[in-house]
Amino acid sequence: MGSLAAEKTVTGWAARDASGHLTPYNYTLRKTGPEDVVVKVLYCGICHTDIHQAKNHLGASKYPMVPGHEVVGEVVEVGPEVTKYSAGDVVGVGVIVGCCRECHPCKANVEQYCNKRIWSYNDVYTDGRPTQGGFASAMIVDQKFVVKIPAGLAPEQAAPLLCAGVTVYSPLKHFGLMSPGLRGGILGLGGVGHMGVKVAKSMGHHVTVISSSAKKRGEAMDDLGADAYLVSSDEAAMVAAADSLDYIINTVPVHHPLEPYLALLKLDGKLILMGVINQPLSFISPMVMLGRKSITGSFIGSMAETEEVLKFCVDKGLTSQIEVVKMDYVNQAIERLERNDVRYRFVVDVAGSNIDDAPPV
Numbered sequence: 001m002g003s004l005a006a007e008k009t010v011t012g013w014a015a016r017d018a019s020g021h022l023t024p025y026n027y028t029l030r031k032t033g034p035e036d037v038v039v040k041v042l043y044c045g046i047c048h049t050d051i052h053q054a055k056n057h058l059g060a061s062k063y064p065m066v067p068g069h070e071v072v073g074e075v076v077e078v079g080p081e082v083t084k085y086s087a088g089d090v091v092g093v094g095v096i097v098g099c100c101r102e103c104h105p106c107k108a109n110v111e112q113y114c115n116k117r118i119w120s121y122n123d124v125y126t127d128g129r130p131t132q133g134g135f136a137s138a139m140i141v142d143q144k145f146v147v148k149i150p151a152g153l154a155p156e157q158a159a160p161l162l163c164a165g166v167t168v169y170s171p172l173k174h175f176g177l178m179s180p181g182l183r184g185g186i187l188g189l190g191g192v193g194h195m196g197v198k199v200a201k202s203m204g205h206h207v208t209v210i211s212s213s214a215k216k217r218g219e220a221m222d223d224l225g226a227d228a229y230l231v232s233s234d235e236a237a238m239v240a241a242a243d244s245l246d247y248i249i250n251t252v253p254v255h256h257p258l259e260p261y262l263a264l265l266k267l268d269g270k271l272i273l274m275g276v277i278n279q280p281l282s283f284i285s286p287m288v289m290l291g292r293k294s295i296t297g298s299f300i301g302s303m304a305e306t307e308e309v310l311k312f313c314v315d316k317g318l319t320s321q322i323e324v325v326k327m328d329y330v331n332q333a334i335e336r337l338e339r340n341d342v343r344y345r346f347v348v349d350v351a352g353s354n355i356d357d358a359p360p361v
Ligand SMILES: NC(=O)C1=CN([C@@H]2O[C@H](COP(=O)(O)OP(=O)(O)OC[C@H]3O[C@@H](n4cnc5c(N)ncnc54)[C@H](OP(=O)(O)O)[C@@H]3O)[C@@H](O)[C@H]2O)C=CC1
Pocket: 046, 047, 048, 049, 050, 052, 163, 164, 167, 187, 188, 189, 190, 191, 192, 193, 210, 211, 212, 213, 216, 251, 252, 253, 254, 273, 274, 275, 276, 277, 298, 299, 300, 301, 337, 338, 340, 344
């Protein structure tokens, strides 16, 4: 991997424009700083956010962009002040790779809410270089934003926990929704949603999947262990389920009406928005007033919660349900994810794809 003093040239797969099509791209990483960990990427999950970013759904994308923020890798080098990791450790990196360390969220250890957060890609690091994500042979990351993957978790299984897993765990913990017996809804059974079913079931909740079609009913009930399944267009079933849920984790990634789901909540129920939707959502006020309901949101989880969810999954024997693909399949995987054709997360076998050998385009 080279010496601490040298910049490292790596190959990633980058989007060049809002088509979001990824092709090989060579770039240099910063010299390893005192608190930096050099990570050889083994696996990286494909999150729907990678599509939002690569295709400029939020209007702030910069190219070339190497996406990927569910990264599991092996430590190959550490800076002289790194205390937490050493070469050979299997580690994870998620959505955030920097924060100010001084603001209220940083001091409260919820650094994901720091207004000076640095995203793992499509951002600029403190040295002025663009950040680039995990669809690459290596990343250099400050040790604060690295977690150890515990023994007992396969690295490819662990990858989706670094975004999808912690994204459902964090709000359940924060909003006091970890008690057994709660009735939860998971709206949208994709990468985040399937981890929602697994985590909520492991907390002892009664879990209802609310889906746009009946296609996933059998898998949701038989494989993931959901207790009930609602098709959102089935008006009679939606009416029958009114006032029944303590919370809904809403993972739908496109504009949609909120009122059908607010109606499913009990008194004091919470609709927790997860989907990245760049258009106003709407509802009439009595839908929340007459039931003291809340509409809230949540953004990934802290580094501490990321460590917690990894341990939670080991303790409960939870894994993600994944389809492992090679890097040269990444564009097809993205297309399939967009048309809702994956059960439930693609994970790219980056190290097994020999991406350093591909000629850059
Ligand atoms: N807040 C946060 O911290 C995070 C936010 N996100 C965001 O959450 C959203 C979901 O992410 P992820 O789970 O990876 O996405 P997936 O594409 O894996 O899952 C989304 C699910 O939503 C449902 N859906 C309904 N309408 C559509 C549609 N038109 N197109 C696609 N899916 C649809 C589908 O479930 P069904 O078939 O059951 O209807 C689908 O499986 C994204 O917007 C992502 O950016 C992701 C991670 C963290």
